[in-house]
Amino acid sequence: MSNNLAFAFGLLGNIVSFLVFLAPVPTFIQIYKKKSTEGFQCVPYVVGLFSAMMWIYYAFLKPNTTLLITINSVGCLIQTIYICFYLFYATKDARMQTLKVLLLLNVVGLGLIVLLTQFLTEGLTRASIVGWICLVFSLCVFVAPLCVVRQVIRTKSVEYMPFLLSFFLTLSAVMWFFYGLLLKDYNIAIPNVLGFGFGVVQMVLYIMYKNAKKVVEEKLPEIQNQIIETKDQKIPELKEQIIDVVKLSAIVRSEIIPGVIPVVVPRLVNDYGVNFDGEKKTMPKNETMEIS
Known part of the structure; x- marks a missing residue:
């Protein structure tokens, strides 16, 4: 048996x-x-x-x-x-x-x-x-x-x-x-x-x-949207920082050093493409801005 x-x-x-x-x-x-x-x-x-x-x-x-x-x-x-x-x-x-x-x-x-x-x-x-x-x-x-x-x-x-x-x-x-x-x-x-x-x-x-990979894939669009929203929120803050730099340069020019002083803010403008009107702007590397 x-x-x-x-x-x-x-x-x-x-x-x-x-x-x-x-x-x-x-x-x-x-x-x-x-x-x-x-x-x-x-x-x-x-x-x-x-x-x-x-x-x-x-x-x-x-x-x-x-x-x-x-x-x-x-x-x-x-x-x-x-x-x-x-x-x-x-x-x-x-x-x-x-x-x-x-x-x-x-x-x-x-x-x-x-x-x-x-x-x-x-x-x-x-x-x-x-x-x-x-x-x-x-x-x-x-x-x-x-x-x-x-x-x-x-x-x-x-x-x-x-x-x-x-x-x-x-x-x-x-x-x-x-x-x-x-x-x-x-x-x-x-x-x-x-x-x-x-x-x-x-x-x-x-x-x-x-199901771990599937959950990540489902949440990916949400994460991407959060990144985009965060970037959009940072742009107005960046604009204010650039304006502050320009104002400070104007004070230095008028009160301390006479003449025209080139104010270099290329990294901020180049990286984010923002001008002082809040619009996108493309600026070549090493370009300088003059305040007259």
Whole structure:
């Protein structure tokens, strides 16, 4: 009975996990339209590829794990497509950074794990060690999308945190938790407990900030009108200041220094284009006004 339930949850896990792998498609459609990966991170896909490869290795060391092999084989293919797509549209710096992480994690890291476990361990010990490694990196798969949480909180925008990915990761965590629990394989069950928690956190953040950008856009015309009104209110004050300067210059001219004194007020007049009649006036730079 438990084996049948485990198979059922494993099958549902395959279906939901497949949807998880497809969840970033809207993100890559957006990248294609913009012809740029600006704001998006490739870390979740690199870590996802590594995790899928590790689970395939683990599945070959354990009996009755065909469902793990099938879904993670599909995952490897899809994650590879995503990474190639990202590299094609990434900037030079982002491309180099992604290639470094890919080389260190998926080539050097995976190669060392396979070699060390094959030559230094055997039987159940090997499966146990590989299982713990899979457990750690499964947590990384769930945590990886959190790398944009700081950006979401700082910008109050969920543009770069896809909701579908968070939702399907949470649902997938539920399915694989019961699959691992029924098979008494806690390397599968344990990371999905935390995965469920991380998924809920991401969805809560999405709900909190999904309308923040819309509110700003709605208030933008009002803010612009306030700026224009403030500028219009300042013009009469500026006019009075210019008149005061001219009057003071006239006093200096008549009472202290005889003759004609150039009064320089170009910055005020140039910047705001206001003459002494309250009308707009264009004055070239460095132009001076004479009081006769």
